[in-house]
Amino acid sequence: MYMSDFFEKSDLSRSDAESIISDTLQKCDDGELYLENSKSESILLDDNKIKNSSYSSDLGFGFRAISDEVVAYSHSNEISKNSLRQSSENLKSTLKSVKGTYNHEIPKSNKKYYENINPIEQKSLNEKIKILNEVNNYLRSKDDNIKQVTANFLGEQKSVEIIRSGGETLTDVRPLIRFNVSVMLEKNGRKETGVYGIGGRKSYDSYLKDDNWKSVCDEALRIASVNLESKPAPAGEMKVVLGPGWPAILIHEAVGHGLEGDFNRKKTSAFHNLMGQKVASEGVTIVDDGTIDNRRGSLTIDDEGTPTEKTVLIENGILKNFMQDRLNARLMKTKSTGSGRRENYRHIVLPRMRNTMMLSGSHTQDEMIKAVDKGIFAVSFGGGQVDITSGKFVFNCTEAYEIVNGKIGSPIKGATLIGDGPSILKEVSMVGNDMMMDPGIGTCGKAGQGVPVGVAQPSILINKMTVGGTKL
Amino acid sequence: MVKDQEFLEKKASYCLSLAKKLGATGSSVIVNNSVSETVNFRNKKLDESNRSDDLGINITTYIGKKKSSISSSNLLDDNLNILIEKCVETTKNTPEDEFNSLPDKDLLAKEVKDLSLYDDTHIENDQKIDYLKKLESAASNDKKIVNTESSFTQNKSNFILANSGGFCAGYKTSSFTASSVAVAKDEKSMERDYEYSSKCFLKDLDDAGELGKQAADQTIRKLSPKKIGSEKIAIIFDKRIGKGILSTFASAISSSAISRGTSFLKDKVNQKIFSDTINVLDKPDILKGLGSRNFDSEGVKTDTLKLVDQGILKHYLIDTYNGKKLNLKSNGRCGGTSNLYFENGNISFKDLLNSKSKSLYITETIGHGSNIVTGDYSVGATGFLVENGEFKYPINEITIAGNFKDMFKNITLANDLEFKYATNSPTMMIEGMVVAGK
Numbered sequence: 001m002y003m004s005d006f007f008e009k010s011d012l013s014r015s016d017a018e019s020i021i022s023d024t025l026q027k028c029d030d031g032e033l034y035l036e037n038s039k040s041e042s043i044l045l046d047d048n049k050i051k052n053s054s055y056s057s058d059l060g061f062g063f064r065a066i067s068d069e070v071v072a073y074s075h076s077n078e079i080s081k082n083s084l085r086q087s088s089e090n091l092k093s094t095l096k097s098v099k100g101t102y103n104h105e106i107p108k109s110n111k112k113y114y115e116n117i118n119p120i121e122q123k124s125l126n127e128k129i130k131i132l133n134e135v136n137n138y139l140r141s142k143d144d145n146i147k148q149v150t151a152n153f154l155g156e157q158k159s160v161e162i163i164r165s166g167g168e169t170l171t172d173v174r175p176l177i178r179f180n181v182s183v184m185l186e187k188n189g190r191k192e193t194g195v196y197g198i199g200g201r202k203s204y205d206s207y208l209k210d211d212n213w214k215s216v217c218d219e220a221l222r223i224a225s226v227n228l229e230s231k232p233a234p235a236g237e238m239k240v241v242l243g244p245g246w247p248a249i250l251i252h253e254a255v256g257h258g259l260e261g262d263f264n265r266k267k268t269s270a271f272h273n274l275m276g277q278k279v280a281s282e283g284v285t286i287v288d289d290g291t292i293d294n295r296r297g298s299l300t301i302d303d304e305g306t307p308t309e310k311t312v313l314i315e316n317g318i319l320k321n322f323m324q325d326r327l328n329a330r331l332m333k334t335k336s337t338g339s340g341r342r343e344n345y346r347h348i349v350l351p352r353m354r355n356t357m358m359l360s361g362s363h364t365q366d367e368m369i370k371a372v373d374k375g376i377f378a379v380s381f382g383g384g385q386v387d388i389t390s391g392k393f394v395f396n397c398t399e400a401y402e403i404v405n406g407k408i409g410s411p412i413k414g415a416t417l418i419g420d421g422p423s424i425l426k427e428v429s430m431v432g433n434d435m436m437m438d439p440g441i442g443t444c445g446k447a448g449q450g451v452p453v454g455v456a457q458p459s460i461l462i463n464k465m466t467v468g469g470t471k472l
Numbered sequence: 473m474v475k476d477q478e479f480l481e482k483k484a485s486y487c488l489s490l491a492k493k494l495g496a497t498g499s500s501v502i503v504n505n506s507v508s509e510t511v512n513f514r515n516k517k518l519d520e521s522n523r524s525d526d527l528g529i530n531i532t533t534y535i536g537k538k539k540s541s542i543s544s545s546n547l548l549d550d551n552l553n554i555l556i557e558k559c560v561e562t563t564k565n566t567p568e569d570e571f572n573s574l575p576d577k578d579l580l581a582k583e584v585k586d587l588s589l590y591d592d593t594h595i596e597n598d599q600k601i602d603y604l605k606k607l608e609s610a611a612s613n614d615k616k617i618v619n620t621e622s623s624f625t626q627n628k629s630n631f632i633l634a635n636s637g638g639f640c641a642g643y644k645t646s647s648f649t650a651s652s653v654a655v656a657k658d659e660k661s662m663e664r665d666y667e668y669s670s671k672c673f674l675k676d677l678d679d680a681g682e683l684g685k686q687a688a689d690q691t692i693r694k695l696s697p698k699k700i701g702s703e704k705i706a707i708i709f710d711k712r713i714g715k716g717i718l719s720t721f722a723s724a725i726s727s728s729a730i731s732r733g734t735s736f737l738k739d740k741v742n743q744k745i746f747s748d749t750i751n752v753l754d755k756p757d758i759l760k761g762l763g764s765r766n767f768d769s770e771g772v773k774t775d776t777l778k779l780v781d782q783g784i785l786k787h788y789l790i791d792t793y794n795g796k797k798l799n800l801k802s803n804g805r806c807g808g809t810s811n812l813y814f815e816n817g818n819i820s821f822k823d824l825l826n827s828k829s830k831s832l833y834i835t836e837t838i839g840h841g842s843n844i845v846t847g848d849y850s851v852g853a854t855g856f857l858v859e860n861g862e863f864k865y866p867i868n869e870i871t872i873a874g875n876f877k878d879m880f881k882n883i884t885l886a887n888d889l890e891f892k893y894a895t896n897s898p899t900m901m902i903e904g905m906v907v908a909g910k
Contacts, residue, residue: 009548009550046732047731047732049567049569050566050567050569051569052541053540053541053562053566054540054541054542054543055540055541055542055543055555055558055559055562056542056543056544057542057543057544057545057546057551057555058544058545058546059544059545059546060545069514069517069519070517070518070519070520070521071519071520071521072520072521072522073520073521073522073523074522074523074524075523075524075525076524076525077525077526077527077528077545077546077547078525078527083525087523090521090523091521093597094518094521094597125562125565125566126565129565129566129567147733148732148733148734184733184734184845186733190846191733191734191736191845191846192845192846193734193845233850233873235702235871235873235906235907235908236701236702236908236909236910237909237910266514266619266621267618267619268619268655268662268664270662346524346526348520348522382840383839383840384839385838385839385840385852386838387664387836387838387854389655389662389663389664390661390662390663390664390697390854390868392838392852392854392868392869393838393852394838394839394841394851394852394871395839396839396840396841396850413846413848414841414843414848414850415850415871415873416839416841416850416851416852416871416873417871418839418852418869418870418871418908419869420869466869466870466871466908466909466910467871467908468841468850468851468852468870468871468872468873468908469850469873469906469908470850470873470874470875470906471906472702472703472704472906
């Protein structure tokens with residue numbers, strides 16, 4: 001067992017903590033003590049050398065008290081009687097006179113979506129360094145135009161304990177791995193990069209078998225090579241075919257954020273008055289699923305202790321559900337969907353996405369390409385961003401091609417695509433039969449907090465989107 | 473209360489001596505403590521309070537040319553013992569890198585000047601609440617405003633940086649930050665905008681009423697935006713966007729991007745990269761400056777650098793490691809720039825707006841569309857159409873694109889520089905960029 005004992009080396013006993021928690025929260029509507037111990041390791045190869053090997057251990061608690069709409073939060077690195085009491089005083093001073101009824105109800109589940117392992121300890125430093133050097137040599141021997149190779153491992157284990165008023169305790173141990181390769185090519189004075197990575201909640205061995213890491217290298221090199229031949233992207237509105245898998249960050253940005261409970265309770269999301277209405281073309285179904293084994297966005301329980309679930313957001317074009325944490329669910333008179341997440345103990349809980357997926361339809365990618373006279377085919381993306389109030393969202397292509405008269409043409413330079421969240425899914429005219437998960441590399445940022453997430457989708461054809469190139 | 477110098481120094485020297493005992497030939501350590509208290513309001517009511525007390529330590533150990541580092545938030549001695557032992561062990565197993573080393577002794581800061589970065593004033597939550605009440609009442613005056621969220625944060629920090637070469641220094645800093653985000657609505661649209669003020673000293677903070685009004689005005693004027701057609705048009709960047717272009721320039725001249733060969737500005741020192749009138753400074757000793765510092769994150773003293781002189785690139789931003797690799801001395805920029813800014817241009821804001829019969833004034837960009845390898849730039853944008861010096865109507869769902877190599881040569885600056893952030897630009901016009909819309 002790798003579960004941390006948070007009270008082992010502290011003058012604070014478990015029963016002391018429980019009585020401070022119950023005393024602080026007795027007249028509040030909700031709240032808990034969240035304890036976290038995380039260990040992470042990063043090893044970076046860059047410029048032909050091991051540039052950095054670092055290890056970090058982080059320990060702390062966050063104490064939260066909620067009364068009606070008001071959230072009081074206090075966190076510290078120091079797990080001690082004095083520190084927890086100080087936090088309790090701080091919460092009480094914010095919430096002065098509270099008269100709520102603590103909601104003890106929290107659903108239970110025995111399901112687990114990843115193993116209780118510490119991936120960092122499963123492979124020695126020397127083994128990891130050896131693989132990184134092999135990655136470097138493999139890539140540099142494949143192509144003379146390679147001028148730079150960067151490869152890194154990130155491994156993490158996070159132990160979480162949630163203690164609620166009355167002493168109810170929920171725990172989770174979360175492994176997380178990421179392996180990333182970036183390649184820069186230079187040819188005739190022109191430089192381009194290609195980036196690819198894989199990851200999830202598994203041990204290093206699941207990702208770093210020989211053929212496994214080689215395919216990551218090949219993919220990064222392939223993208224860089226395509227970009228070396230790219231020409232300026234077009235500017236203006238046109239048809240766009242998105243490839244399967246990672247391009248689903250379109251779904252994440254365009255509709256995902258707008259369907260998070262907090263923005264809808266506050267009525268600041270462009271979707272807040274569209275529940276039950278048609279927001280997408282027929283055949284478009286989108287779910288947010290925290291229950292897929294070993295995925296980067298999966299969680300056994302969320303950061304409030306609620307077991308995660310598969311939440312149907314849009315079913316056959318109709319808006320069905322928002323993603324909820326406990327606070328927003330209570331205020332909107334519904335149930336938590338197990339979407340309450342935080343980056344770490346320093347942050348308050350917010351409703352967040354887990355693995356956001358558009359499900360398969362019946363068309364083939366080939367049909368989509370053939371249906372486009374003039375447009376682009378976008379295969380891979382960098383990042384995206386959304387303004388949830390105006391609904392406008394963007395994402396940046398890192399691999400894209402022009403489509404001319406139903407045929408894929410030359411690669412085009414990275415360009416930003418911009419669209420309108422509430423209307424974009426109504427412009428989806430074909431949904432592919434080739435749904436694919438992303439490789440496990442996504443991090444979503446909201447209110448300064450980054451959390452690991454996943455996305456998935458089949459190929460889709462969008463009738464109209466603005467492509468931000470330079471060629472008029 | 474934020475931890476005092478004595479506590480942080482004690483922890484630092486404990487780590488240095490333990491690392492030495494365990495076999496490190498050199499080491500450096502940063503210990504910091506940051507205490508912040510935030511109050512958030514929403515629609516004129518208390519929404520959230522947040523107190524954070526963060527203690528952190530970062531240790532790097534060297535054995536000859538081998539290096540490794542650890543960080544932790546648990547500063548109890550027995551945890552430090554385990555971590556430093558692990559760090560030294562990892563160092564032994566990490567391959568050598570000939571450029572790894574502590575900074576040269578003669579480059580280290582010899583004195584710590586008082587740059588007026590710490591205000592001892594403690595503002596109670598009740599006072600923060602008073603400020604936010606005034607702010608939110610000004611922000612929600614207009615009926616079109618349907619949601620306001622505002623926040624007030626007091627932060628006090630202290631740190632010590634020490635290394636086995638004898639360097640040991642640190643100082644307290646403070647910041648007081650107020651911000652307001654408003655949402656406005658009409659029949660056709662819903663829009664969001666914000667205003668923000670951050671200062672080292674409480675008494676310098678913007679007036680609450682002014683800040684709230686500013687946030688509301690900036691939001692309301694965005695309502696009922698239009699989308700325009702695709703064309704080549706002069707772009708005017710609001711100061712809050714112009715500073716981002718300056719930050720991209722800073723990343724492109726960082727010695728790490730230069731030494732790795734991954735910047736479009738590699739080998740451009742002493743070459744013209746901007747138009748003649750452009751000067752860029754990085755000035756670390758501005759009193760109360762949001763980016764002011766006495767030394768960089770390795771302890772190397774930071775002097776003012778004129779990075780760009782009449783359009784010519786004069787310096788990279790150099791740290792010890794990449795400096796050795798490039799055969800250049802560190803200029804105290806490990807961790808980036810301090811107070812970075814474009815010097816004022818020659819014309820007023822009004823004349824800049826008037827200089828073209830038609831232009832686009834950009835107030836917000838979204839997306840991560842800056843590529844420092846190729847210099848390509850493409851982002852989503854919102855703003856206003858400007859005709860003959862007048863704001864005509866708001867615009868959204870467009871992108872703007874170009875390449876920094878060309879954009880830098882086509883910059884015209886107004887003379888309205890102010891020091892609102894650590895990186896600052898006057899209002900900036902760039903000609904020759906492409907807008908993609910309808």
